[in-house]
Amino acid sequence: MILGVIADDFTGATDVASMLVRAGLRTVQVIGVPDGPAPEADAVVVALKSRTNPAQEAVRDSLAALEWLQAGDARQFYFKYCSTFDSTAEGNIGPVTEALMQALDTDFTIACPAFPENGRTLFRGHLFVGDQLLSDSGMRQHPLTPMTDANLVNVLQAQVQDRVGLVHYDTVAQGAGAIGERFAQLRGEGVRFAVVDAISNDDLRAIAAACVDLPLLTAGSGVALGLPEVYAAQGWVTPDASAAELPSVGGCAAVLSGSCSQATNGQVQHWIDAGWPALRIDPRELAAGRPVAEQALAWAAAQSEPVLVYATSRPADVQAIQAELGVERAGQLVEQCLAQIAHGLVENGVRRLVVAGGETSGAVVQVLGVSQLRIGATIDPGVPWTQVEGRPLLLALKSGNFGTVDFFSKALQQVP
Ligand code: ADP
Numbered sequence: 001m002i003l004g005v006i007a008d009d010f011t012g013a014t015d016v017a018s019m020l021v022r023a024g025l026r027t028v029q030v031i032g033v034p035d036g037p038a039p040e041a042d043a044v045v046v047a048l049k050s051r052t053n054p055a056q057e058a059v060r061d062s063l064a065a066l067e068w069l070q071a072g073d074a075r076q077f078y079f080k081y082c083s084t085f086d087s088t089a090e091g092n093i094g095p096v097t098e099a100l101m102q103a104l105d106t107d108f109t110i111a112c113p114a115f116p117e118n119g120r121t122l123f124r125g126h127l128f129v130g131d132q133l134l135s136d137s138g139m140r141q142h143p144l145t146p147m148t149d150a151n152l153v154n155v156l157q158a159q160v161q162d163r164v165g166l167v168h169y170d171t172v173a174q175g176a177g178a179i180g181e182r183f184a185q186l187r188g189e190g191v192r193f194a195v196v197d198a199i200s201n202d203d204l205r206a207i208a209a210a211c212v213d214l215p216l217l218t219a220g221s222g223v224a225l226g227l228p229e230v231y232a233a234q235g236w237v238t239p240d241a242s243a244a245e246l247p248s249v250g251g252c253a254a255v256l257s258g259s260c261s262q263a264t265n266g267q268v269q270h271w272i273d274a275g276w277p278a279l280r281i282d283p284r285e286l287a288a289g290r291p292v293a294e295q296a297l298a299w300a301a302a303q304s305e306p307v308l309v310y311a312t313s314r315p316a317d318v319q320a321i322q323a324e325l326g327v328e329r330a331g332q333l334v335e336q337c338l339a340q341i342a343h344g345l346v347e348n349g350v351r352r353l354v355v356a357g358g359e360t361s362g363a364v365v366q367v368l369g370v371s372q373l374r375i376g377a378t379i380d381p382g383v384p385w386t387q388v389e390g391r392p393l394l395l396a397l398k399s400g401n402f403g404t405v406d407f408f409s410k411a412l413q414q415v416p
Contacts, residue, residue: 002236003043003227004069006062006100007080008092011358011382011399013047016080016221017375018384020045023228024239028389029373031365033064038072039372039389042228042237050096051086052144058092059099066103075236076215076227077104083115083220084134085127085152086145087159094159097193097218104215108187111156111164112207113220114198117381120220121199125153125166152195165191172197176209183210201225209233221382246376246385246415249392251351253415254300255408257310258338258360260318261400267356268312270405277303281311283321286333293340300341301348306412309341312356335360339367346393354396354411361397370395379411380404 003025007013013029020027025042038044046065050058066077079093079100087093093111101109114122119130129137133150140146149155157164165186171178179196186194198204201222208226211217212234231237257268272278279299285292300307311334313321321330342353342364355361372389379385379396380403386395396411404410 001038001041001044001069001072001074002231003076003078004066004072004074005043005045005078005080005224006065006069007045007047008051008058008082009049010047010362011397012051012080012082012221013045014373014375014384014386014397015382016078016224017043017045018378018382019221019224020228021244021375021384022378023225024241024243025228025231025237026240026243027375029375029386031371031373033061033068034371038069044069044072044074045080050092051082053092055090055092055095058096062096063099063103066100076217078224079216079218080221080224081113081218083113083118083120083222084129084137084139084147085113085155086139086142086147087155088145089158091145091159093218094156098160100216101192106215107192108183108194109192109214109216109218110194110196110207110211111152111218112196112198112223113152114204115220115222116198116200116204117222120222122152122195122197123169123199124197125195126150127152156193156195160193162192163190164193164195165189167194167196169197169199172203172206176206179206179210198222205229244375244377244384246374246387246394247392248415249351249387249394251392252349253306253352253412254345254350255306255308255354255356255412256338256342256360256364257308257312257356258334259357259398259400260312260315263401263403264312264356265314266405267403267407268308268310271308271408274409276308276409277305278308278310281309281334281337283311283325283330283333286337287325287329293337293344296341297344297348300345308408309338311338331359335363339363343367351392352394352412352415354398354408356398356400358399361399365395365397368393377414379414380407385411385415
C-alpha cells in the first residue's frame with residue numbers, strides 16, 4: 001500500500017477513491033475499520049462516518065483508522081474532508097488533523113479542500129463555491145455545519161492550537177519548487193498548517209508534487225488527483241491503465257431509489273418517461289403493514305428488462321408523508337423496505353445494482369453484508385461503479401444530488 005486515506009464520510013470516500021483510480025492506482029474502499037489486515041491495493045480508503053461527530057469521537061475513530069492503515073505500511077496518509085470544508089468552530093477537522101500529526105510524529109501538513117472540477121476553488125485563503133464565497137453560498141444555511149466564514153485560515157485557526165499559514169496563489173502558480181520553498185519558510189516561522197490556494201487541476205498537481213515528503217496531507221478529493229503521478233515519478237508505483245476495470249459479472253440489473261433530491265426526482269422521471277419498468281413504493285402501505293417488499297420482488301421477477309423500484313417523491317408529497325408518519329419513521333420504513341428488496345433482488349440473480357440516496361445506500365450496503373468495495377470507472381463525477389470484494393456483484397451508490405438526468409441508464413450501459 002502506498003497511500004492510506006481516512007475519509008470522514010461514505011460518499012466522500014468513494015469520491016476520493018474514484019479520483020485515485022482515474023489516475024491509475026488500484027484502490028479499495030473499506031467501510032469502517034475492519035478486523036482483518038489491509039487488502040492488497042495501491043491505495044486503501046477507510047470510510048468513516050465522522051463528519052459531524054463531536055471532535056473527541058472523530059479523533060478516536062480517525063486514530064483507529066490510521067493505526068489499521070499503518071499496519072499496511074503506507075508511505076503517505078491523507079485525511080479527506082468535504083470540498084466545502086464542512087465544519088464550524090467546534091468542528092473536528094482541526095482536532096483530527098492535530099491527532100493524526102501527533103500519531104505520525106510530523107510537525108507540518110497542508111489543508112486544501114479545492115476541487116475545481118466541481119467549482120470549489122481556493123484563492124487568498126478564501127473558499128469559493130462556483131462564483132460565490134463559501135459564506136454566501138447555500139452552505140451558509142447548512143443544517144449541521146453552517147459555513148459563515150470563507151477564510152479557511154480563520155476557520156482552521158479556530159480549531160487548532162498552533163499557527164495556521166497560507167500559501168498564496170502567486171506561489172502556487174510558480175509550481176512545486178516554489179510551493180516547497182514556501183512550506184520550508186512557513187515551517188521555520190513555526191506554522192504547522194498551511195492552507196494552500198488552488199484554482200485548477202494543474203495547481204492541484206503542483207501541490208501534490210510539493211507534498212511528496214509530507215507524511216500527512218489533509219484535503220478534499222482534489223489533491224488526490226495529482227498523487228499517482230508523483231508516486232510513479234518516485235518509482236513507488238506503476239500506474240495501471242486498467243485500475244478501473246472491474247470483472248464482468250453478467251446476471252440481471254436493477255435500480256433502487258430512496259433519495260428525494262431534485263436530481264434524483266429528475267432521474268426517476270427520465271426512466272419512467274423512457275417507458276422502462278418502474279414500481280413506486282408507498283410509505284403508507286408500509287405503515288399499514290402490507291407485504292410491499294414481497295410484492296415488489298414478485299413484480300421484478302416477472303419483468304424481462306432492468307427494473308426501477310423507487311420511493312422517490314416530490315418535496316410536497318414527502319412533507320405530507322412525514323407529517324402523517326413522522327420524519328424518522330417514514331425514512332426508516334422506506335430504507336428497510338428498499339434494503340429488503342435489494343437483498344431479495346441479489347438472491348434472485350441481480351448482479352448490477354444502482355442505488356440512489358446516501359442513507360439508502362448505507363442501508364443496502366449493510367443488508368448485503370458489504371465491508372469492502374473495489375473502485376471502478378466513474379459514471380459521473382464522484383460516483384464510480386464498485387465491486388463487492390470477492391463477490392460477483394457490482395454496486396453504484398449515488399448520493400442524492402449527483403449525476404446527470406440519465407444517470408440510471410448511463411450507469412447500466414457502462415456494465416452490460
Ligand atoms: P439523499 O442522498 O438524497 O439525501 P437519502 O437516502 O440519504 O437520500 O435520504 C432520503 C431519505 O428519505 C431516506 O431516509 C428515505 O428512506 C426517505 N424517503 C424516501 N422516500 C420517501 C418518501 N416518499 N416519503 C418520506 N421519506 C422518504
